[in-house]
Amino acid sequence: MVKIVIDLLEFLRSCAPLLTSLIILTVLCILLSKSIKKHATVYYLVLAIPFALVALPFTCRMFGIETVSFTSIPILGEIIRDYIHMGTFGHPLLIIIMYMGALDPKIPGVKKLLAIRKELSIISGFPVLAHSLIRVTSSVPNSFKFFADHAEYMANTKVASEWGVGISSFSFLLGIIMLLIFIPLWVTSFDSVRKRMSNVNWRKLQKWAYVLYATLFIHAMGIQAGGLLNPRGGGAPRPVTVEATVAESARSTANGHGGHGHGRENETVKPDQNTQSVQTARPVATGGRMPTKGLSDFKVSAPVKGYIHILSLILIFGSYLYLRLRKAKKDRLKLMH
Ligand code: HEM
Numbered sequence: 001m002v003k004i005v006i007d008l009l010e011f012l013r014s015c016a017p018l019l020t021s022l023i024i025l026t027v028l029c030i031l032l033s034k035s036i037k038k039h040a041t042v043y044y045l046v047l048a049i050p051f052a053l054v055a056l057p058f059t060c061r062m063f064g065i066e067t068v069s070f071t072s073i074p075i076l077g078e079i080i081r082d083y084i085h086m087g088t089f090g091h092p093l094l095i096i097i098m099y100m101g102a103l104d105p106k107i108p109g110v111k112k113l114l115a116i117r118k119e120l121s122i123i124s125g126f127p128v129l130a131h132s133l134i135r136v137t138s139s140v141p142n143s144f145k146f147f148a149d150h151a152e153y154m155a156n157t158k159v160a161s162e163w164g165v166g167i168s169s170f171s172f173l174l175g176i177i178m179l180l181i182f183i184p185l186w187v188t189s190f191d192s193v194r195k196r197m198s199n200v201n202w203r204k205l206q207k208w209a210y211v212l213y214a215t216l217f218i219h220a221m222g223i224q225a226g227g228l229l230n231p232r233g234g235g236a237p238r239p240v241t242v243e244a245t246v247a248e249s250a251r252s253t254a255n256g257h258g259g260h261g262h263g264r265e266n267e268t269v270k271p272d273q274n275t276q277s278v279q280t281a282r283p284v285a286t287g288g289r290m291p292t293k294g295l296s297d298f299k300v301s302a303p304v305k306g307y308i309h310i311l312s313l314i315l316i317f318g319s320y321l322y323l324r325l326r327k328a329k330k331d332r333l334k335l336m337h
Pocket residue numbers: 018084085086087090091094128131132133135136139140171172173174175176178179180182216219220221223224262263264265266309
């Protein structure tokens with residue numbers, strides 16, 4: 001039974017990672033809500049560690065000091081990579097925070113999450129800052145070049161679809177605007193800063209969260225759509241690992257230029273990706289018996305994953321928009337009566 005559940009989760013995670021992580025993280029946050037509220041500082045300190053392990057070597061390399069790469073450490077490396085990509089933690093966390101403003105606070109789970117909305121907002125800053133630190137130096141310079149020096153960019157870059165690179169580049173540049181919106185929202189989540197602001201100003205600033213959610217949707221959709229049109233930078237260049245990207249982005253910052261990819265270009269790409277839509281792993285004969293196939297043996301190709309991800313984004317952000325508008329209408333009616 002346990003194996004079936006693990007198999008199912010593995011399968012769901014491989015084909016719909018965002019939805020699966022969102023469900024798991026929501027349940028975890030509800031279960032841990034009391035503990036998060038009570039020991040918020042401990043959570044902040046622990047969850048800031050992966051960010052610190054991204055920021056420290058990055059800063060050192062910018063000054064020419066070589067340090068160890070923490071991304072090669074088992075488990076911890078996975079967590080750092082996840083922070084950089086926003087995959088199973090950062091993005092779902094932002095979605096949970098976003099949904100808190102659209103759901104009925106009387107629903108028990110929502111009530112628990114609402115009680116820790118501030119804490120979750122502070123925690124969300126660690127993956128967002130780790131992501132931005134790496135991305136602003138590794139993806140932004142070439143995205144800028146695509147628009148500012150288009151002819152030179154096209155002459156020197158292998159491109160499968162100009163539209164694809166254009167969409168990716170626009171989405172990366174949008175990241176800078178998102179960062180500019182995110183930082184004030186994040187800083188004012190801390191009580192010490194919030195106390196210094198008037199309620200009116202704080203509320204005014206919070207309205208920018210809606211702009212952030214809209215840009216978040218465009219950013220994520222653009223990266224996926226650009227990646228589908230222009231897979232792995234157009235010419236399927238040699239896949240490089242996050243370790244290399246972290247080092248490269250620090251190096252490129254020091255040199256004043258950066259690499260360009262459409263999204264998850266810094267992941268090691270497995271040989272079976274980008275080949276077939278859905279395939280099963282080749283069964284290995286063991287002792288004359290064919291092993292029974294589990295759900296986790298089904299492999300979903302990168303383009304199919306991309307389409308599932310786009311559908312997940314439409315579902316998540318579309319439902320949010322519907323729920324938020326419905327809540328606004330209800331609140332307006334309440335005020336009138
Ligand atoms: C500073 C400029 C930024 C750039 C160049 C950038 C670039 C990227 C790239 C390349 C990805 C693909 C995943 C990866 O490999 O990392 C991505 C994903 C993502 N970024 Fe950014 N980003 C920036 C800032 C931000 C900020 C400030 C936020 C949030 C406030 C954010 C939220 C996200 C999310 C949630 C994803 C995952 C999207 C998905 O699941 O489809 N990014 N970004």
